Amino acid sequence: MNPFTYARAADVDDAVQLAAGSQAKYLGGGTNLVDLLRETLERPTALVDVTGLPSAIEERSDGSLLIGAAATNTAVAEHHSVRTRFPMLTRAISAGASAQIRNMATVGGNILQRTRCNYFYDHAGSRCNKRSPGQGCDAIEGANRNHAILGGSPSCVATHPSDMCVALVALGAVVHLQSTRGTRTLPLTDLHRLPETSPDQETFLKPGELITAVEIPALPFASDSTYRKVRDRASYAFALISVAAAIDVKDDIIQDVRLAFGGVAPKPWRAWNAEAALKGKPATLENFCVAAEAELSDASPLRDNGFKVALTNRTMVAVLDALVREKNGGSNP
Amino acid sequence: MSIVQKIGQTVMKKAAELAPDAWLPGGKPDPLIEHRPALIGAPESRLDGPQKVRGEARFAAEYALDGMVYAALFYSNVPKGRIASIDTSAAEASPGVVLVMTHRNAPPMKPMPLFMTQPKATGGNDLPIFQDDEIHWNGQPIALVLAQTQEQADYASSLILATYLAEPSVTSLSAAKAKGTTPGLFQGEPLKLEIGDAEAALLAAPHRVDSVYRTPRHNHNAIELHAATVFWSDDELTVHDASQGVAHTAWSIAQVFDLKEEQVHVKSPFVGGGFGGKTLWAHQILAAAASKLAGLPVRLVLSREGVYRVVGGRTTTEQRVALGAQSDGTFDALIHTGFVAMTAHNALPEPFILPARCTYAAGSFKLDVEVATVDMLANTFMRAPGESVGSFALESAVDELAEQIGIDPIELRIRNEPEKDPTTGRPHSSRNLVEAYRSGAEKFGWGERNSAPRSRQEGEWLVGMGCATATYPYHRMPGGAARMTLSKDGRVHVEIAAHEMGMGTSTAQTQVIAARLGLPMDHVTFAYGESSMPGMVLAGGSQQTASIGSTIIAANRALVTELLKLTSHDSPLHGLDPDDVIGRDGGLCKIDEPERFESYATLLGRTETGELTVEASAPPPLEAQHWSMHSFGAMFCEVRVNSVTGEVRISRFLGSFDCGRIINAKTAASQFQGGIIMGIGLALMEETQFDERNGRIMNPSLAEYHVPVHMDVPEIDILWTDIPDPHAPMGARGVGEIGITGTAAAIANAIYNACGKRVRDLPITLDKLID
Numbered sequence A: 001m002n003p004f005t006y007a008r009a010a011d012v013d014d015a016v017q018l019a020a021g022s023q024a025k026y027l028g029g030g031t032n033l034v035d036l037l038r039e040t041l042e043r044p045t046a047l048v049d050v051t052g053l054p055s056a057i058e059e060r061s062d063g064s065l066l067i068g069a070a071a072t073n074t075a076v077a078e079h080h081s082v083r084t085r086f087p088m089l090t091r092a093i094s095a096g097a098s099a100q101i102r103n104m105a106t107v108g109g110n111i112l113q114r115t116r117c118n119y120f121y122d123h124a125g126s127r128c129n130k131r132s133p134g135q136g137c138d139a140i141e142g143a144n145r146n147h148a149i150l151g152g153s154p155s156c157v158a159t160h161p162s163d164m165c166v167a168l169v170a171l172g173a174v175v176h177l178q179s180t181r182g183t184r185t186l187p188l189t190d191l192h193r194l195p196e197t198s199p200d201q202e203t204f205l206k207p208g209e210l211i212t213a214v215e216i217p218a219l220p221f222a223s224d225s226t227y228r229k230v231r232d233r234a235s236y237a238f239a240l241i242s243v244a245a246a247i248d249v250k251d252d253i254i255q256d257v258r259l260a261f262g263g264v265a266p267k268p269w270r271a272w273n274a275e276a277a278l279k280g281k282p283a284t285l286e287n288f289c290v291a292a293e294a295e296l297s298d299a300s301p302l303r304d305n306g307f308k309v310a311l312t313n314r315t316m317v318a319v320l321d322a323l324v325r326e327k328n329g330g331s332n333p
Numbered sequence B: 001m002s003i004v005q006k007i008g009q010t011v012m013k014k015a016a017e018l019a020p021d022a023w024l025p026g027g028k029p030d031p032l033i034e035h036r037p038a039l040i041g042a043p044e045s046r047l048d049g050p051q052k053v054r055g056e057a058r059f060a061a062e063y064a065l066d067g068m069v070y071a072a073l074f075y076s077n078v079p080k081g082r083i084a085s086i087d088t089s090a091a092e093a094s095p096g097v098v099l100v101m102t103h104r105n106a107p108p109m110k111p112m113p114l115f116m117t118q119p120k121a122t123g124g125n126d127l128p129i130f131q132d133d134e135i136h137w138n139g140q141p142i143a144l145v146l147a148q149t150q151e152q153a154d155y156a157s158s159l160i161l162a163t164y165l166a167e168p169s170v171t172s173l174s175a176a177k178a179k180g181t182t183p184g185l186f187q188g189e190p191l192k193l194e195i196g197d198a199e200a201a202l203l204a205a206p207h208r209v210d211s212v213y214r215t216p217r218h219n220h221n222a223i224e225l226h227a228a229t230v231f232w233s234d235d236e237l238t239v240h241d242a243s244q245g246v247a248h249t250a251w252s253i254a255q256v257f258d259l260k261e262e263q264v265h266v267k268s269p270f271v272g273g274g275f276g277g278k279t280l281w282a283h284q285i286l287a288a289a290a291s292k293l294a295g296l297p298v299r300l301v302l303s304r305e306g307v308y309r310v311v312g313g314r315t316t317t318e319q320r321v322a323l324g325a326q327s328d329g330t331f332d333a334l335i336h337t338g339f340v341a342m343t344a345h346n347a348l349p350e351p352f353i354l355p356a357r358c359t360y361a362a363g364s365f366k367l368d369v370e371v372a373t374v375d376m377l378a379n380t381f382m383r384a385p386g387e388s389v390g391s392f393a394l395e396s397a398v399d400e401l402a403e404q405i406g407i408d409p410i411e412l413r414i415r416n417e418p419e420k421d422p423t424t425g426r427p428h429s430s431r432n433l434v435e436a437y438r439s440g441a442e443k444f445g446w447g448e449r450n451s452a453p454r455s456r457q458e459g460e461w462l463v464g465m466g467c468a469t470a471t472y473p474y475h476r477m478p479g480g481a482a483r484m485t486l487s488k489d490g491r492v493h494v495e496i497a498a499h500e501m502g503m504g505t506s507t508a509q510t511q512v513i514a515a516r517l518g519l520p521m522d523h524v525t526f527a528y529g530e531s532s533m534p535g536m537v538l539a540g541g542s543q544q545t546a547s548i549g550s551t552i553i554a555a556n557r558a559l560v561t562e563l564l565k566l567t568s569h570d571s572p573l574h575g576l577d578p579d580d581v582i583g584r585d586g587g588l589c590k591i592d593e594p595e596r597f598e599s600y601a602t603l604l605g606r607t608e609t610g611e612l613t614v615e616a617s618a619p620p621p622l623e624a625q626h627w628s629m630h631s632f633g634a635m636f637c638e639v640r641v642n643s644v645t646g647e648v649r650i651s652r653f654l655g656s657f658d659c660g661r662i663i664n665a666k667t668a669a670s671q672f673q674g675g676i677i678m679g680i681g682l683a684l685m686e687e688t689q690f691d692e693r694n695g696r697i698m699n700p701s702l703a704e705y706h707v708p709v710h711m712d713v714p715e716i717d718i719l720w721t722d723i724p725d726p727h728a729p730m731g732a733r734g735v736g737e738i739g740i741t742g743t744a745a746a747i748a749n750a751i752y753n754a755c756g757k758r759v760r761d762l763p764i765t766l767d768k769l770i771d
Helices: A012-019 A033-038 A073-078 A082-083 A086-094 A098-103 A106-111 A166-172 A222-226 A272-278 A285-296 A305-325 B003-018 B033-034 B049-053 B089-093 B148-159 B173-178 B198-204 B246-256 B283-292 B304-312 B354-358 B387-406 B411-416 B431-442 B505-517 B544-565 B600-605 B665-684 B743-755
Strands: A005-009 A023-029 A048-051 A057-059 A064-068 A174-178 A184-185 A210-216 A226-232 A242-252 A253-262 B071-076 B081-086 B095-102 B141-147 B159-167 B194-195 B206-213 B228-235 B236-241 B266-268 B298-301 B317-325 B330-341 B363-375 B461-475 B481-487 B491-495 B524-527 B583-584 B589-590 B592-597 B611-617 B631-640 B648-658 B716-720
Touching: A005 A272, A005 B089, A012 A023, A012 A048, A012 A174, A023 A064, A048 B081, A057 A082, A057 B198, A057 B363, A073 A082, A073 A086, A073 A106, A073 A305, A082 A086, A082 A222, A082 B387, A086 A166, A086 A222, A086 A242, A106 A166, A106 A210, A166 A242, A166 A253, A184 B283, A222 A242, A222 A253, A222 A305, A226 A305, A226 B743, A253 A285, A253 A305, A272 A285, A285 A305, A305 B159, A305 B330, B033 B283, B071 B148, B071 B648, B089 B148, B095 B173, B095 B283, B141 B148, B141 B283, B173 B266, B173 B330, B198 B206, B198 B317, B198 B330, B198 B363, B206 B330, B206 B387, B228 B283, B236 B246, B236 B283, B236 B491, B246 B266, B246 B283, B283 B298, B283 B304, B298 B411, B304 B665, B317 B387, B317 B631, B330 B387, B354 B363, B354 B387, B387 B743, B411 B431, B411 B461, B411 B544, B431 B461, B431 B631, B431 B648, B431 B716, B461 B491, B461 B648, B461 B743, B481 B600, B491 B505, B505 B524, B505 B544, B544 B583, B544 B600, B544 B611, B592 B600, B631 B743, B648 B665, B665 B716, B665 B743
Parallel strands: A005 A048, A023 A048, B071 B298, B236 B266, B330 B363, B491 B524, B648 B716
Antiparallel strands: A057 A064, A064 A210, A174 A184, A174 A210, A226 A242, A242 A253, B071 B141, B081 B159, B095 B141, B194 B363, B206 B317, B228 B236, B228 B298, B317 B330, B461 B631, B481 B491, B481 B611, B583 B589, B589 B592, B631 B648
16 A cells, blocks of 8 residues: 555545545445545545545425435445335445445445456556556456456457446436536536547546535436346455336336446447337337347447346346336236 | 285285284274274264354464565466566555565465375475466466555555466466377376276176266365465464465475474364365465565455365366166176376376276276376365266266166165275275165165156156265375373373364364373364474375374373382283273273272372373274275255256265264264255356366356355264274264265256256356256
């Protein structure tokens, strides 16, 4: 671990002031950043502890939910409105990490956690463009079973590891940001960058910008939404693939649908093409398959992860089918 | 008869003349079998449990010594070559750093004596340590930093810069095979056996299966990281170690530093899991060398990554199993051959043919392990080396054959049950596998299984059942010795250089000592885990129970002999022979006239000191040369395979074991269950990600190297026959390793029954099960 200074921010203004003009990092629960510090993958000169900043979960009059960025993952997952109105978010958070980690981890930190690519972590023995720009990538032709099939580039095929973010992008969450230069909002789908030629640039955040809150707009049909995570063991493993889904069907016709994938791309992957392929169509297995195909036809599997294409397809279809059958009063397998 | 057997018979005859009625290899059964005191088999809780729960049990990394400094290691990142340059200046200038040690300034040391080359040799490899600039594997430690705090040492080690002159290397099994293989040697014996012409018999057989099975590398992941806290005083070295062989380690370290064995003191009272990995590796040597150089006590705790870089694991295997059978299922041919990766500097060719040598009768056999040499960290022992991965291949093949012939897989196994050892011809000491299958099948509900795959579905989940045979040999290694002190207050203190790694050895042996002497457990203290104590007792090969048990028999006999010498004419025991009496109710009595009794207090009242100390050694382990001594088990698994995602969930598991007499029902059940859980990992998830481009291990962490979590483990039902083995001390054959054997095949067979997919390469991850 490299030496750094530590300061606890009193409020948001204080936090952005403390972080200005240095190689500072905001410290939430530390469940990822502290690991990265210990591995010397992160070498900030200063840590600004933001766990004392707003963490309230506020239900607003327009039906949206405003979650303070310092809210713990556990607090969000267990919140009554989240459980009843946006169950996919509760399920996504609960599918991640362990209870102890979720008790520590914050919403802001979860969004900004970094990839678990083994080549990224192996600073002493492997090349990585994300860690050392221009060095090359040992994952592309290496052990890449866990890597991206969508959105990767010849520079980087690392995946974003979050479960929570997959639900949040499906729900159309908007991130509230603040820096010394002011405040702004950004759809979460536009926060993470694809690697292209600069995989070290992971977000569109500006220097010193702090996530202060996450806003989930009202989405009535999300009350029946779900999240399904597929992994190599029953718990405590990152997603091989995951699917967040909500569907609004009237008279057998899909009025609206939300779909996002985890574990398949460098960012939480909103399945826009699949959604477009489904809107206005009958809610049939055949159409679900066509939609999955529409999203995954661009997939570029690597040596070890070709199975993710079929797995994502099958899981998406099964999730939609189960949601529709559940709404129709059918049995949920 | 072999020369070894002839010598064995001579030695036994001589031993039998000295003590005609005592338990000996080949003599009368241990009297504890027939008399069976209530303590034998009792489910006593671990005696060290409260200490561990309170945090009072101190492990190797928890000894704080005055002036102690902390070590961190720096590892190579090429698989083979030389160090071109190593710049340690920034590390040396870093805060708190005491010194940086490399091959340029390390004290002269000899290589570690390689495991199994001499009785007490326990080194994982025989390479020079910090003596030259050569690199032999990717991850080899090449520098050590000592600093005032662990954090300072870790930080300074990150400032070291090394460059290498890389040399051509072989970092995959396929490349190594292409360069040629050599026959595997295990404990000096070739891993090769041919009886009849198995290939011809296979071709002629009406039914045959013939497939290749693959198992990946595995790394050791004991929850306690390897650690050594060391100090020198004059020419004496003390090592607080995490060890499953304290006497072996002391002797081996002495060879490295050119010391007498007595000058090295290895202490290891508690070990947080061993599994074959807690032997001698570079870290103890480096800690001792750095301590010598710095003149300060040193603590070296390997990081989790460090364990993957420094401590070997199980190697990869590629196994062909071919079975030829008649229509009634009897085997004409049993072929089990294949390849393992090994290094030029170690000697453990994962002996996967061991189950095939003893499990089935067959008309012909062809067994062979060939070694391919890879530039990698030396592989080593890992729970049931050979049997764990060998039983996966063999027992999968038996299941495949059963389906082809259309026989129930249990019935097929029973039809090939041998009357004597199928490859040595020795009689079985005690073999009750069929009984284990019968009781296991009944409890598990095997009769409800539909042999047709995909015949049971619940929602998305396909449900299947499978079974497989578990097997592990009885071992008792030479070198058992004990010191036993009995005092007239009826308390006994026993010292043996044995080990408690969490298995419950200290508790089970306290029960045995109490039962044998006729004392309550709280009058027995069993001291272990220090190299200065008598004996050379490896906690390996599931042999501690037998080794310590035979040693206690010898020590007790020596003690009773001395006690009887103390009897005067008026003593009810006067004139009796040691074999006429047994310990009971705090004294000795005549076996067939229990009223002829005298208490230890009375007996020892005749001494000046009121106590008596004896030392004794166990007889040589000749029993295994006369009998085929193996434990067996019948493993049953119910599994659920998701038809959408290929996810596998084990819903039920049952192990029915024939391991001789069980000493402690609680700790034994935990050993069986622990072995089965490790077998679940072997079957479904454990895999070292070994990058074949450069031999680098890419997942050196518990986040990325998957072992089962609680949700992966169902209720595990354990049964045992409890039929004592008349030729083993206490009738017990050891329980530490057998649980991992057969488990992976039972799971693979259940998966086949569930979904119709036969997976022959481990681990069985979901990508191998979806279309």
